[in-house]
Amino acid sequence: MMEDLVPLSDTEFNILTRMLFDRFGIHLGDQKRVLLSGRLSKRVRETGCGNFSEYIDYLRTDPSGREQTELINRITTNHSFFFREGEHFAYLKDNVFSRIEEAVSKRSPPAVRIWSAGCATGEEVYTIAMLMRSHFGNRIDGLDIGLLATDISVAALSQANEGIYQESKLKELPGEWKRQWFTKAGPDQFRISDEIRGMVLFKKLNLMETPYPMKGSFDVIFCRNVMIYFNAQSREHVVNAMHKCLKPGGVFFVGHSESLNRETCPFEYVKPAIYKKGEGDRGIKP
Ligand SMILES: C[S@@+](CC[C@H](N)C(=O)[O-])C[C@H]1O[C@@H](n2cnc3c(N)ncnc32)[C@H](O)[C@@H]1O
Known part of the structure; x- marks a missing residue:
């Protein structure tokens, strides 16, 4: 009041x-x-x-x-929900998972590293985990998958680790996924399964503190609806630091209400809110 x-x-x-x-x-x-x-x-x-x-x-x-x-x-505003901005997950499936499929069929499954930066209460990274499980089925056990999710808010991370959500957060999820990976935890609350929860590593990380303490680089980074808080200078700082953490050819997602400055952006534009690090790109542009 x-x-x-x-x-x-x-x-x-x-x-x-x-x-x-x-x-x-x-x-x-x-x-x-x-x-x-x-x-x-x-x-x-x-x-x-x-x-x-x-x-x-x-x-x-x-x-x-x-x-x-x-x-x-x-x-901070930790608002998030499952399957938010669904086109990103379709892109992930059609472009990244398909590449993994190809490698698997040649019996050379690659290590797959995905980072949800500014993960809030975990809905984004758990959506990725469910998408992977539903796409690869039992073959997932033969893959080396690393899902990292970071946020500055310890309160949000603790909720993410707990994995309990209001039913309203699950509205966009396919019914089958809800039945398969959630159990009722209260009048209108659902708990995510240990199978999905166990796929993710949550860590506290301030995106302004660069360089990031990562071992190795990522195939995909989601940094959606995080930089809305930042001014142009901070945004550029974070985008350049993330570019360094991606493998050549790696994919970078931002929120649909965010756009990167084409003049200074080190990424190639793919489509709205989707960017890519050039295949031969091993460092940031001068
Ligand atoms: C609106 S949520 C976005 C959640 C999710 N990515 C999505 O799109 O649904 C934004 C998150 O960014 C986090 N955040 C803001 N500034 C940050 C910073 N400097 N370092 C790390 N996380 C930050 C907030 O704590 C919040 O959880």
């Missing part, structure tokens, strides 16, 4: 937005003032601070860094 908001002065707003930008790349313009005080007022009180200036001091002097984690948990 508006009357519960702790007053936020211009200086306090500027300090907090600077902090969010410098540490996480998150850009909140002036129009986000109400959003910021709305999301943080309760936290200011929970920490026993009397106003935002005290809270800022608390944030700055907390040696554990835990309050920073709390801050980011409150600010």
